[in-house]
Amino acid sequence: MANLTKIVECVPNFSEGRDREKIEKIVNPFRTRNGVKLLNYSNDEDHNRLVVTVVGEPEPLKEALLEAIGVAVEVIDMTKHSGQHPRMGAVDVVPFIPIRNMEMEETIELSREVGQIIGEKYGIPVFLYEKSATAPHRENLAKVRKGEFEGMAEKVHEAEWKPDFGPADRHATAGCVAVGARMPLVAYNVNLNTSDVAIADAIAKKVRHLGGGLRFCKAMGVELTDRKVAQVSMNLTDYTKTAVYRAHEMVRMEAKRYGVEIIGSEVIGLLPMAALIDCAEYYLGIENFSHDQILELRMME
């Protein structure tokens, strides 16, 4: 009776943020396929860039993505592209994010599969990045993309930047693409009963990885000026290892030093259900809970 529907998220970035008609053509393959749900797409004219957010089962999502990439390769000419955002290809970057019943290993495997097909079918050099990277110096997207479309013509011939898949030469009009797997980001902010942003910042520095705090936590102090509230603003880069409740309780713990208390919190944007169910399990001390007990998930089997 286990709920085994796998769900993966994908946030492909395309180098077209101005031509409405082309944008719609690129997005269209994500609209109609069963098992694929287009959550959002937004284009920025200054960046001349399109960011698509889509979730779905791995196989149909892969098909929709490859179709969209085919369209992008056809309609985008990087030799004529300009925009404020760094970019190295018509399809600039394709991150896969495991949401449900997907291990990171499986997500990496999916990214490699897709990378290989992009390389072979569309003749685009592919760099695996983030968790999918084949060497440490390729993990960071900014480093992979350095030189951008124009510089990639040479860069792909450097020994340490040989593409993971696809031809040895940059695609004439579509450039290169980075494909990889990463964990979902949970943006979680905790509000304090002080307007002193210096206190929020001091707490942030204790809680975050950089300061000796939680491994998968980035944090900084922020002032909500209209509410006169200081906030510890966090990005949890792996909620399965640095749980939301742990970040919350660590903020509470550190706030004590300043005689400050938590007055509330907020989740920004989307997050996997498990990130919150985990918190309910922790605070209630629920033993042996299975997500199969959640009625809505049973509908998705």
Next chain:
Amino acid sequence: MANLTKIVECVPNFSEGRDREKIEKIVNPFRTRNGVKLLNYSNDEDHNRLVVTVVGEPEPLKEALLEAIGVAVEVIDMTKHSGQHPRMGAVDVVPFIPIRNMEMEETIELSREVGQIIGEKYGIPVFLYEKSATAPHRENLAKVRKGEFEGMAEKVHEAEWKPDFGPADRHATAGCVAVGARMPLVAYNVNLNTSDVAIADAIAKKVRHLGGGLRFCKAMGVELTDRKVAQVSMNLTDYTKTAVYRAHEMVRMEAKRYGVEIIGSEVIGLLPMAALIDCAEYYLGIENFSHDQILELRMME
């Protein structure tokens, strides 16, 4: 972008718990329909009864249910039925339970629609019960069913037991049916660091509605003998009004009197996701959270 897929649960009880072939025939309509998910069915030979648990979108679930009822009317003859469980019809009782994006009012409306169709299409007298009842004395199923199949022949002619839908006379072989709406039941147990069941029972009596406690809470003390742990075992009959965290914290509060603490808890069976997300929101103090931020639910739009 709101997630508007409505989900309703239905737990129809059929008076056939022995004949495997008939049972499969009754259950079959719930297996194949898009938007309907058969979660469980179990038959009891002593009770001679079949309990089906199914969730789905209202329209396809209604269709599947009416088909299953048609089969049950065909294959079950109540004049030949015997079993330990009280029963008044081939389809004994049909409760509808709102799970997601369904208000109680809408669920009641659905139960009335189904009741009317059962009455007209299958010629069975229908009593609306629980939240759907048309008079207070019809709310309680046991009272509606009193007299059982055999007694219903007369009972339906009493002024106060005139059926809500269908013919004035009991169906010769299918008897009568009760159709209604109720909230999902959340079975939530809290374990204490004592083996003294008298303490758990004293706490239960304070926490439950009957003892001046929470409006939608039934509770009793239970002993987990193998673990030497006493437990406050609760049924929350409306988690939207008596929240899981509130029941939990009230047990903690009352336990204090006995110098006893909570060591864990458990959720028995299924529950709607909102019952737990609500707890995460409470303990973390999350402001302005929307279920639309949960990735898995976006898949179900």
